[in-house]
Each structure stands twice: as structure tokens, then as C-alpha cells.
Amino acid sequence: MTILVEQHAGYRQITLNRPDRLNALNAEMHGALMAALDEAEADPECRAILVTGAGRGFCAGQDLGDVAVKDDGPPDLKAVLERYNGLVRKLRGLAMPVVCAVNGVAAGAGANLALACDIVLAAKSANFIQAFSRIGLIPDCGGTWFLPQLVGAARARALAILAEPLPAERAAEWGLIWQAIDDDKLKATAHALVARLAKQATIGVALTKRALDAAETNTLDRQLDLERDLQDEAGHTPDYAEGVRAFIEKRPANFTGRR
């Protein structure tokens, strides 16, 4: 199985599972990953997702064995990229938080799939490599969009063009990811974080994701209108009522994530 799914209380762990290829993505794995995300989305009990990799790597991007140029001409990279684009859009659009625990090297599309997640933790030994220029390609999976947003133009250009490994701790210092964690603590830290997210007000978190994504292109004026509308939606959820009640009663809130 190229993708493993574990059910936990309130969340699912999705593990990329081709460790002998550093979890490089082939067509089967693409399909299995999309199906796992669809199933998580359809499960009302699932309120957060943890994505990680099996073995010593997180993901080495596209399986290059599958897209080698053959005698009959180059592969159909547009079709390959449509699959990646679908994954990035799915991760960004999920109405629940997605945490990525980068357990080892994240290269090419593997790095950018991680950046498409909402909160990225990485083992201190992990590296992020925009490996594309090493093989004559451009950063895809949103890389040319995520990099300048997260680390600024100068660093984005050097990372994209030089394809040098960026160690996790520097990635955190630069704002590419949320935190670099001691290797032996990554798993426990990631599970504690996802379990905590699974108890938050899920609809509020989903609307926060939507507002932040829209802010990338909105004027302040439009963003203020959007915040008003999304806040109105959040304010009509049972979790908002519970959150305020819990505050007044000086007790922890018991959110359900339901409408």
C-alpha cells in the first residue's frame, strides 16, 4: 500500500509509504493519497489530518522513473501536473486543519506538498530541497507561489534556482515552516498538535483558512468585507455559542465542530 491511513480520536494520520523510493509519488500513490483525503473530508468525526512519511524521508517528489524521457518523446508532464495541482488544491481547500510532520528530506514536489499544509513541523535532521532546477524543471505544486509568500523574493529565488538543501532549523528561522523539532520528539509533538486541533472549533478554523487564502489577492477593503461575512458564519455555529458560554463560566470549551 502506497498510502497508509490510521484513525485516531478526531483525526486521521496519512502516511506516504514508498520508503525505498523516499516516498516519491507515482500514479498509484497520487490516486491513493487523493482518495485518503476525500475519505477524511467525508468523515464527520475527522476534524484534522496529519500527513507524514514512512522511513527516513518525507517525500522525494515525483518518481522520476515514471516520467523519464523515452524514445517516443517526452512524458505528458501537463497530465502529471494536473494530478499534483489537484492535491495542492485539495489540501488548501479542506475544511479542517492539515498538519505536516516532515520526518526527513522533502524534495521537489514533496517539499511543496508539505508547504501546502496548514502547519508544518519538521525533524531537525530534515531538509527542504527545491530539486527541480537540478533536472531542468521549474518549482511546481505551488512552489513559485509559496516560496516568495513565505520567505520573501530574495530567498525564494536562490532556493528555486540553486536547489540547495535548506535544513529544517533554518527553514523555521526563515518562516518557511512553523517549527523544527528534535527528531525523537517529532512524532509525539505532531500527534499532540493534531489532537489539540481536532478539539478546536473546526468550522472557525476552516473559515480562518479561507480568509487567509483570500487575503493573498484581496485588497484590504475586500478582505474587511470577507472577514465580516465569514465572521457572521462563524458566529452562527454552536461552537461560537459554546466558546462564549465556556469563557463566562470559566471552564474549558467543549467544541463539536458541527454546524
Ligand code: T3D
Ligand atoms: O513529471 C514531472 O517530472 C513533473 C513533476 C515534477 C515534480 C517533482 O517533484 S520534480 C523533482 C523530483 N525529485 C527530485 O528530483 C529529487 C530526486 N532525489 C534526490 O535528489 C535525492 O534522492 C534526495 C536529495 C531527495 C535524497 O538523497 P539521498 O542521498 O538521501 O537518497 P538517495 O540515495 O538519492 O535515494 C534513495 C533511493 O530513493 C534511491 O534508490 P536506490 O538507489 O536505493 O535504489 C533513489 O534512486 C530513490 N529516489 C529518490 N528520489 C527519487 C527516487 N526514485 C525515484 N524518484 C525520485 N524522485
